[in-house]
Amino acid sequence: MAEIGRVRIRIPSSIKQGDIVKVRVLVIHPMEIVQRKDGKPVDKNYHFINRVVVTYLDHDIAQFETSQSISENPFFAFAFKAVEPGVLKVTFLDTHGGKYEGTAEIKFS
Amino acid sequence: MTRRRPRTGAWLAVALTVSLAAACVRNETKSPSAGLPPAPWVSRAIPEAKGEIQTLSDGKKQAVRYKGWATEDFSQYRTYAYDDADTLLPIGKAAMPAIPGDPKTGRSLFLNRTLGPCTGCHLIQGADVWPAGNVGRDLSAFGDRNAPDEYVFNLIYDARQFFPETTMPPWGSAGVLKPEDIVHLVAFLQTQKSPAPPEKDAERDPNTRPKPRGFGDNLDATNNPAVLRAERAEALWAKKGMTGKGCADCHAGGPLKAMRGVAARYPQYVALYRRVMSIEDFLTAHAPENTGVPLLAGSPDNVDLTMLIKMASNGMPVSIDLSSAENAAALGRGKATFYKKVGRRNHACADCHTVANGRGGEKFLGGRLLGNAEAGFTRHFPTWRTSQADVWDMRKRMQWCMTPLGTNMLAADAVEYAELELYLTFFDRGKPISVPGIRH
Numbered sequence: 001m002a003e004i005g006r007v008r009i010r011i012p013s014s015i016k017q018g019d020i021v022k023v024r025v026l027v028i029h030p031m032e033i034v035q036r037k038d039g040k041p042v043d044k045n046y047h048f049i050n051r052v053v054v055t056y057l058d059h060d061i062a063q064f065e066t067s068q069s070i071s072e073n074p075f076f077a078f079a080f081k082a083v084e085p086g087v088l089k090v091t092f093l094d095t096h097g098g099k100y101e102g103t104a105e106i107k108f109s
Numbered sequence: 110m111t112r113r114r115p116r117t118g119a120w121l122a123v124a125l126t127v128s129l130a131a132a133c134v135r136n137e138t139k140s141p142s143a144g145l146p147p148a149p150w151v152s153r154a155i156p157e158a159k160g161e162i163q164t165l166s167d168g169k170k171q172a173v174r175y176k177g178w179a180t181e182d183f184s185q186y187r188t189y190a191y192d193d194a195d196t197l198l199p200i201g202k203a204a205m206p207a208i209p210g211d212p213k214t215g216r217s218l219f220l221n222r223t224l225g226p227c228t229g230c231h232l233i234q235g236a237d238v239w240p241a242g243n244v245g246r247d248l249s250a251f252g253d254r255n256a257p258d259e260y261v262f263n264l265i266y267d268a269r270q271f272f273p274e275t276t277m278p279p280w281g282s283a284g285v286l287k288p289e290d291i292v293h294l295v296a297f298l299q300t301q302k303s304p305a306p307p308e309k310d311a312e313r314d315p316n317t318r319p320k321p322r323g324f325g326d327n328l329d330a331t332n333n334p335a336v337l338r339a340e341r342a343e344a345l346w347a348k349k350g351m352t353g354k355g356c357a358d359c360h361a362g363g364p365l366k367a368m369r370g371v372a373a374r375y376p377q378y379v380a381l382y383r384r385v386m387s388i389e390d391f392l393t394a395h396a397p398e399n400t401g402v403p404l405l406a407g408s409p410d411n412v413d414l415t416m417l418i419k420m421a422s423n424g425m426p427v428s429i430d431l432s433s434a435e436n437a438a439a440l441g442r443g444k445a446t447f448y449k450k451v452g453r454r455n456h457a458c459a460d461c462h463t464v465a466n467g468r469g470g471e472k473f474l475g476g477r478l479l480g481n482a483e484a485g486f487t488r489h490f491p492t493w494r495t496s497q498a499d500v501w502d503m504r505k506r507m508q509w510c511m512t513p514l515g516t517n518m519l520a521a522d523a524v525e526y527a528e529l530e531l532y533l534t535f536f537d538r539g540k541p542i543s544v545p546g547i548r549h
Contacts, residue, residue: 010331024331073337 004028007102009090015082017108024077025090027100031072051093052076056106057086082106150384152520153393158407158508160518172517175505183517186283187451189525191442198455200269201282205262206289210296218290219297225280227294229475232315234305240476243315244461244469245277250303261295262288269455276461276468278454283515285453315473324495327547328423335493335500335545338409339416346417350401356414359399368421372542373428376531378435385439385527388415389502393522406522412502416491419544427488427537436531443532446525447482453515458482458529477549485537487530489546496549503530 010024032047052064061080080088085107092100152159161173162182170182187195219227220238228238230245263270266281266288280286286294311317330336346364349355360367376387382394392411396404404411430436447458462482464470470481480486491502501509504521507529511518519525 008330010329026331026337028337075331 004030005092005098005100007090007092007100009088009102009104011088011104011106014109015106017082017084019082020079021082021106022077022079023088023090023104024075025102026073026075027092027102028073029092029094029100031068031070031074033068045095047094047096049074049092049094053091053093054078054080055089055091056080057084082108150382150522150524152406152522154406154521155408158405158505158521160508160520160523162517174508174512174518179512181512183453183515186453186516187449188516188519189446189449189451189529190519190523191525197450198279198282198453201267201279202263202270203266203281203288205259205295206292208289208292210258210292210294212293212297212300215293215295215297218286218294224285224290226475230469233301239313241313241315242472242474242476244472244474244479248298249301249305252299252302258295258299261298262291265291265294274466276456278456283453283455315476318473318476320478321549324547327489327493327543327545333493333545333547334498335416335491335547338413338500339420339545342410342413342417345402345410345414348400348402350397352399352401354400355402356396356400364417365421368418370422370425372419372422372544373425374430376527376534377430378433378439380435384524385436385531387503387527387530388418389504390522390527406520407502407505409500412491412500415502416500416545419491419542422542423544424541426539426541427534429531429534429538431535439528439531440535443528443530443535446529447532451514451516452511454513456514458510462486482533483536485533485540487534488537488540488542489544489548491544492546492548494548500545503533 006028008026010026011021012019015021027049029049030047031049034046035042035044046068048068049066049070052062052066053060054062062078064076066074076090086105088104088106090102092098094100157173157175159173162170162184163173164170170184171180172182174180187193187197216233216235218224219233227233228241230242232238232241232243232247232249234249264277265286267279268275268277269279278285281288281291308314308317312319325332327333328336330340343364346356349358356364372388375391376385378384379386379391382391384390386394389406389411392404392414393406396402396414402410404414431440450457459468459482461469461474461479464481464483469479470483472479487503490506491500492506493499494501502521504526507526508518508521
């Protein structure tokens with residue numbers, strides 16, 4: 001498997017100013033699920049992504065609180081309005097302090 | 110002592126390989142294997158992909174197939190195996206039973222999904238007909254023809270009596286429909302008079318139903334889950350087996366560099382194993398012999414590593430070698446397989462997957478578009494199947510076709526399938542490889 005934390009962002013090949021842009025993001029992460037012993041959940045610091053932050057032109061435009069119920073190698077899709085050219089950044093934060101970033105350059109054509 | 114034993118084993122293996130190679134060379138110079146049937150092959154597939162038949166405690170036979178697949182045993186019908194002695198299903202004829210036909214019963218038989226269903230290929234009147242197909246004739250005005258009942262009966266019983274080249278299964282001869290059933294079907298068909306009510310739903314009518322547009326970029330990991338499956342095989346590439354070696358120890362530079370262009374040549378005749386092999390087949394033998402890592406045909410490891418190897422050739426044209434006598438002979442056998450009639454339905458691959466002579470290719474069979482093999486089938490395999498949520502290689506896709514044909518599947522790594530795959534790959538020559546694909 002590819003290395004943990006590799007972020008892939010897919011945006012449309014052609015964007016016009018003012019477009020609502022659909023973004024698809026994939027991150028490699030184990031998203032550890034709950035273990036049980038004698039039917040009871042094991043209490044430990046599970047390794048999963050619990051926060052996703054999207055910034056555009058250095059402003060936070062979306063934040064997601066995520067839980068263990070999201071699959072391994074999670075995939076997120078969202079839309080935003082492209083007002084100015086600039087960098088779209090998606091940051092994934094996990095429960096073990098991991099921080100994984102991916103960026104996409106928003107250019108108008 | 111314990112340190113020495115494996116070394117002796119290794120020397121033995123080397124000696125064996127040398128003598129084997131020598132045997133092969135002799136073979137090629139003295140009597141070329143071209144034209145001869147391939148050497149027997151012991152399947153190295155996972156148990157569910159071997160095409161085995163088991164006998165249950167009550168004496169009934171059951172086919173071992175993939176989880177969730179039909180287990181009905183079709184041993185009495187012809188298969189694609191080269192050593193299958195079964196001949197073509199004999200052309201049958203029956204007298205029409207003198208019982209009154211009931212159109213209502215006939216219509217429900219026509220729609221019965223455990224039998225034909227006839228609606229898979231033929232259109233009839235009614236808004237409840239789904240899934241609909243247009244492989245066969247439109248029968249929604251069949252009654253206008255005033256065809257004699259006896260003739261229609263025999264047409265359904267075994268159409269080969271009148272049309273030797275027909276693709277219609279011999280429903281009576283094969284025992285799928287009883288003569289009484291066919292009487293009801295005849296009675297029903299005679300009620301199909303024009304004008305047929307106009308079809309309002311363009312999606313439902315196979316003549317106007319839009320063709321599938323595909324699922325977007327197959328090489329985009331955010332779009333095709335198979336890409337991540339293939340990347341998982343990078344660990345497999347590095348994994349060391351019992352011999353202490355892994356793929357990476359002999360093939361330097363990483364899979365994408367070391368395997369560049371390899372997939373473009375496959376399937377091909379491999380002299381060491383004296384048979385035609387795809388990448389999948391080759392891995393089942395080559396990997397355990399050199400690294401000790403088992404890569405059984407049909408196993409996720411085999412499929413994933415095949416994808417990784419084929420991805421190294423993405424964008425390169427398929428360039429199978431047809432100049433070698435072995436490949437050319439295998440291509441001929443593969444073509445014969447493609448046109449061989451098998452199974453309870455007496456179908457050949459060509460019936461559904463070519464377009465000439467009114468065959469089924471590029472028409473709808475029960476709502477699903479049949480592919481045209483002559484347009485190329487192979488260069489995107491292994492492929493993600495959205496309907497199955499899994500990656501399938503070419504062989505599992507072939508095995509999947511066997512159950513509706515009413516024939517037992519062969520092992521995933523069978524020579525027959527390898528040579529059929531070679532024939533199918535023939536139609537992809539010069540076209541770019543694009544693995545993993547994504548399809549319905």
